[in-house]
Amino acid sequence: MRVAGDVAGATVRRAPVLRDRDGYVRGYAQYMSFDVPLAFRLLSSRKPHAVIVEPPPTTGAVVRAVCWFRRIPYVYYAADVWSEAASVAGSPALVTNVVRALEKFALSGAAGVAAVSESVAQRLREIAPKALVEVVGNGYDETIFRPDGPSHRADAPYLLYPGTASEVHGAMIFIDAMPRVLSLMPDARLVFIGQGAERDAMQARATATVPGAVEFLPRMSGREVAGWIRGAAATLASVLPNAYVAFPTKMLASVGCGTRVVYTGPEPGLSFARTPGVGWTAEYTKDEVAEAMISALREAGSDGERRRLSTWASGEHSLGVVMSRVTGLVQDVIRNARR
Secondary structure, eight states: OEEEEEETTEEEEEOOOOOOTTSOOOSHHHHHHHHHHHHHHHHHSOOOSOEEEOSOHHHHHHHHHHHHHHTOOEEEEESSOHHHHHHHTTOOHHHHHHHHHHHHHHHHTOSEEEESSHHHHHHHHHHOTTOOEEEOOOOBOTTTSOSSSOOOOOSSOEEEEESOOOTTTOTHHHHHHHHHHHHHOTTOEEEEESOOTTHHHHHHHHHHHSTTSEEEEOOOOHHHHHHHHHHSSEEEEEOOTTSOOOOOTHHHHHHHTTOOEEEESSTTHHHHHTSTTTEEEEOSSHHHHHHHHHHHHHSOOOHHHHHHHHHHHHHHHBHHHHHHHHHHHHHHHHHHHHO
């Protein structure tokens, strides 16, 4: 373990873990490389007032076991529902059932559960009816994703998909929509930044159907991505219909920069994207998505609209706002434990 530095008086320590070839911590071996050392760290550390843990559920299960042994309350931060994600990703039934059991075990033992949306909270309550779930929202780093700062300059207007494109996101729909977009706006371009399980298939589809119109870029730092977001006509986000409860946080980064969003998919992202001024929504069909993309390319927001959107996002969805809610939940847990 190494000390990474101090943040607002807190010492941050990081520990190395195994990663896959794309740099992700994804898979049983990668999770265990964190969870096993974590158990020893929690057992040997000075007893804290509370522990905060986030998925995967394997980590939540380890924390519940150790915290039960040491009589420490813990808060589970749930950004999504992992058992549903495993099912949608096509995992074997045995794997999905194990993930669901671990998730229920981790949720049921928590003194508090912080959910990122009401729809996520509802699913968590169904999985673990006795869990005390509170909606805190999802946040973005307002010090990075803001309207002022360097903006990427391109020779043609572009739409940007920043972040992971995995099986549950269904981002292929944007490539399938491009022929229709190009028929009306032949100079338009589509840019993907990041990795994901579907990236290779998406590159092959783009080469076959709209050669030269789609660019795939590797992962970048948050500040570099922010520059691309500021230069985009709009960003793109998607979740497969009836897939699982998830909120694409890329939408928060986008509105933080003052850039509107094209979204296709179910709740909770749908309600967010329908907020006045946030962007466009579409049914998950290539024709509907294409129409939304065309509208975004034609209706570039003014500087004033971008600033207003960013100000709204900072007041409602910034990390500072969300963390104040999480802090309040943790303080309540500590007070209840002392009683």
